[in-house]
Structure formats: C-alpha cells, structure tokens
Amino acid sequence: xxxxxxxxxxxxxxxxxxxxxxxxxxxxxxxxxxxxxxxxxxxxxxxxxxxxxxxxxxxxxxxxxxxxxxxxxxxxxxxxxxxxxxxxxxxxxxxxxxxxxxxxxxxxxxxxxxxxxxxxxxxxxxxxxxxxxxxxxxxxxxxxxxxxxxxxxxxxxxxxxxxxxxxxxxxxxxxxxxxxxxxxxxxxxxxxxxxxxxxxxxxxxxxxxxxxxxxxxxxxxxxxxxxxxxxxxxxxxxxxxxxxxxxxxxxxxxxxxxxxxxxxxxxxxxxxxxxxxxxxxxxxxxxxxxxxxxxxxxxxxxxxxxxxxxxxxxxxxxxxxxxxxxxxxxxxxxxxxxxxxxxxxxxxxxxxxxxxxxxxxxxxxxxxxxxxxxxxxxxxxxxxxxxxxxxxxxxxxxxxxxxxxxxxxxx
Numbered sequence: 043x044x045x046x047x048x049x050x051x052x053x054x055x056x057x058x059x060x061x062x063x064x065x066x067x068x069x070x071x072x073x074x075x076x077x078x079x080x081x082x083x084x085x086x087x088x089x090x091x092x093x094x095x096x097x098x099x100x101x102x103x104x105x106x107x108x109x110x111x112x113x114x115x116x117x118x119x120x121x122x123x124x125x126x127x128x129x130x131x132x133x134x135x136x137x138x139x140x141x142x143x144x145x146x147x148x149x150x151x152x153x154x155x156x157x158x159x160x161x162x163x164x165x166x167x168x169x170x171x172x173x174x175x176x177x178x179x180x181x182x183x184x185x186x187x188x189x190x191x192x193x194x195x196x197x198x199x200x201x202x203x204x205x206x207x208x209x210x211x212x213x214x215x216x217x218x219x220x221x222x223x224x225x226x227x228x229x230x231x232x233x234x235x236x237x238x239x240x241x242x243x244x245x246x247x248x249x250x251x252x253x254x255x256x257x258x259x260x261x262x263x264x265x266x267x268x269x270x271x272x273x274x275x276x277x278x279x280x281x282x283x284x285x286x287x288x289x290x291x292x293x294x295x296x297x298x299x300x301x302x303x304x305x306x307x308x309x310x311x312x313x314x315x316x317x318x319x320x321x322x323x324x325x326x327x328x329x330x331x332x333x334x335x336x337x338x339x340x341x342x343x344x345x346x347x348x349x350x351x352x353x354x355x356x357x358x359x360x361x362x363x364x365x366x367x368x369x370x371x372x373x374x375x376x377x378x379x380x381x382x383x384x385x386x387x388x389x390x391x392x393x394x395x396x397x398x399x400x401x402x403x404x405x406x407x408x409x410x411x412x413x414x415x416x417x418x419x420x421x422x423x424x425x426x427x428x429x430x431x432x433x434x435x436x437x438x439x440x441x442x443x444x445x446x447x448x449x450x451x452x453x
Contacts, residue, residue: 047065049065055130063137068086068115070083070112071085076099077100082094082110095136116139117140119139120138122134151165199266200268200269201257201264201267203253206250211255215275216276218274220247220249261296265296267294269290269291293310344388348388349381356435362431365431375428379419385412386414400449
C-alpha cells in the first residue's frame with residue numbers, strides 16, 4: 043500500500059481538493075452495498091460525521107472486503123470526489139485498503155442500533171467510540187480551551203492548587219481520605235483517635251474539595267488567578283445533582299467589588315456558550331436531537347403508565363352514576379382525575395421538549411384538548427362533571443392509548 047500522509051476526516055469533509063489522492067484511517071461504523079459497489083461509513087473521532095468510502099467490489103474482490111465489518115480498523119487510500127449523495131459534500135473512491143484489526147460481527151457489541159447508557163456502562167472500554175460519548179468528549183475539550191482562553195485574554199494566571207490536602211476549605215464537602223497506612227491494623231491512641239505518625243504525610247490528608255484557600259493566597263500576590271482542576275466530594279453520586287469527582291473553576295481576584303464579580307461571571311458564561319456554538323455545533327445538534335428523543339420516550343412511558351392506571355380504575359365503571367353513588371366511586375373519580383392531570387401535564391412537557399414538532403405527526407389525537415382537559419380539572423377541581431370524565435374515559439382514551447403505543451414503537 044502506498045504511503046500517504048493521513049488526513050483527518052474532519053479536514054477531508056471540509057476539503058474541496060477534488061481529484062487528489064488522500065489517506066484516511068479510522069473505525070468502520072457501517073458497510074452496505076451490492077455485488078458491484080460497497081459503501082463504508084468511516085469515522086476517526088475527529089468529528090461526529092463519517093466519511094463515505096466507495097468501493098468497486100469487482101476491482102478489489104468480495105473476499106478481500108469480507109473482514110471490513112462494523113468496528114474494523116482500516117486505512118484507506120483513494121481519490122477525493124464530490125459526492126452525489128445527500129448529506130455529504132465529498133466522498134472517497136477507494137483504491138487501496140489496509141486492515142489494522144477486525145471485529146467479529148457475532149461478538150462486537152456496537153452494531154448499528156441504539157444503545158442505552160446502561161448498556162454502554164457494561165462496555166466502558168468501547169464507549170468513547172459511540173456518537174454520544176465522542177460528542178461529549180469533544181465538547182468537553184472545547185470548553186476547557188474556552189475557559190483557558192477567556193481567563194488568559196483578561197490577564198488571569200492559571201494557578202495549580204494541590205490535589206492532596208489537609209484543608210477542608212471551610213467544610214465545603216465530605217472528603218475522601220488519602221493514606222498509606224494498613225487499614226486492617228490502624229494504630230489508635232487512648233481516646234480512639236487514629237495515630238498518623240507512620241502515615242506518608244504524618245497527619246490526616248484528603249483529596250481536595252476546593253482550591254479556594256490556595257487560590258485566595260495566590261490572588262493576594264498575583265492579582266487575578268483562576269483554578270481549574272479535579273475536585274472530589276465523598277457524597278452519594280448516584281443522583282442527577284451530585285458527583286464524587288468533577289472539575290471546578292474558581293477565579294480569585296484582588297480588589298474586585300461585587301459588581302465586577304457579577305460582570306466577570308456573566309462574561310464568562312457568554313464566552314463559553316458562544317465558543318460552543320462556534321466550534322461544537324455538530325456535536326451539540328446531535329446531543330440535542332438524541333436526548334430530546336430519550337426525554338420524549340420517558341414522557342411517553344409516563345403517559346402510558348397514567349393511561350394504564352385509568353384503565354384499571356375504570357374497569358368497574360359502567361355509567362357516570364357509578365362515580366357518584368358511593369364513597370368508593372368518588373375516590374375512583376378522584377384517582378382518575380389525578381391521572382388525567384398527570385397525562386395532560388406530561389403531554390405539555392412532551393410538546394415542549396420536542397419543540398412542537400412531534401405531536402403534529404399524530405393528528406388523530408386532539409392534543410390541545412388533552413392539555414386543556416388537564417387545565418380544566420386542575421383549576422376547576424370542585425366543578426368536575428362526572429359525565430364529561432366518563433365520556434373522555436370511554437370514548438377518547440382508548441385511541442390515545444393506541445396512539446401512544448404507536449409513538450413509542452416509532453421512536
């Protein structure tokens with residue numbers, strides 16, 4: 043195979059040097075085609091977008107191409123040409139291949155289908171190859187660049203604070219302990235306190251919860267500094283609001299008044315957002331679309347659960363009078379109304395997270411009516427008409443349930 047300097051796929055996709063020979067290397071996302079021509083989607087991590095490799099099967103041979111399956115690592119030489127397909131400006135007409143590594147289709151887990159984050163947790167060594175993690179890592183890199191550029195352009199000094207420290211920074215959080223002592227044979231004094239004389243530092247040490255203390259000292263000599271590094275909190279991280287490990291930014295400025303601090307924070311947020319929009323749009327768009335889909339599915343499952351509860355509670359209701367003739371009937375009406383409120387509220391949220399583009403694809407349901415039903419019950423609870431609830435329950439909700447099931451299947 044002819045030796046040609048590799049071009050990153052992100053640069054190939056921007057190139058207009060049609061007719062030149064290029065080399066790209068990466069991992070195969072998909073391969074499709076016929077007996078005459080094969081199309082390989084190749085990605086090298088430099089962008090979320092793939093470059094299409096067009097292969098003349100008769101020229102290179104089907105047997106030669108067999109090992110090139112999803113996950114295989116290859117090097118390709120070929121001519122850069124203008125693409126006739128949709129969604130891409132260029133493609134590569136392959137002339138030579140080198141296979142660095144193969145991936146058995148029967149065992150390679152990242153096939154062409156959606157994978158949950160829970161599943162990807164089980165194959166952590168391959169997660170960075172997915173679009174989701176690749177997008178997150180590229181955005182994270184760009185945010186780090188933006189942070190450093192912002193402070194550097196404003197005369198701040200990047201200050202490295204200790205990772206291992208004895209300071210709890212005014213009790214900023216529970217700390218992870220760092221020790222070289224044998225945890226199975228800890229020496230204690232007569233009061234039951236651990237003796238740290240033989241420990242590496244000779245006293246209790248922990249992973250940092252904040253670089254604030256050292257940052258303030260540096261600001262009193264350098265004028266304006268910022269810290270940006272790993273921070274640790276020994277707190278339950280199995281929630282959406284807490285992480286055991288994260289990176290924190292802490293600017294410290296001598297002589298600043300509160301108005302100047304507020305302006306600095308506002309400028310910083312604007313700068314980072316603009317940097318992301320200028321440099322990460324493809325990744326942001328992907329994550330926006332993908333996570334909207336996940337949120338939409340969560341909402342649809344919530345609606346399905348509410349509908350199921352209504353069906354269960356309505357199973358013994360034959361007429362509107364069944365709601366009104368006994369205390370149990372009134373409790374049943376109350377429970378159904380609560381679920382109708384939940385249903386309508388979730389439909390409102392679904393319409394919001396899908397930017398109003400999803401529900402119109404299912405015009406068989408009067409979605410505005412579903413939302414208004416929620417408002418009417420919520421705001422006029424003591425004026426509920428049992429007959430109206432009965433009619434909605436018997437005549438409208440069955441079609442809503444069928445449609446919700448269809449929407450879940452389509453997503």
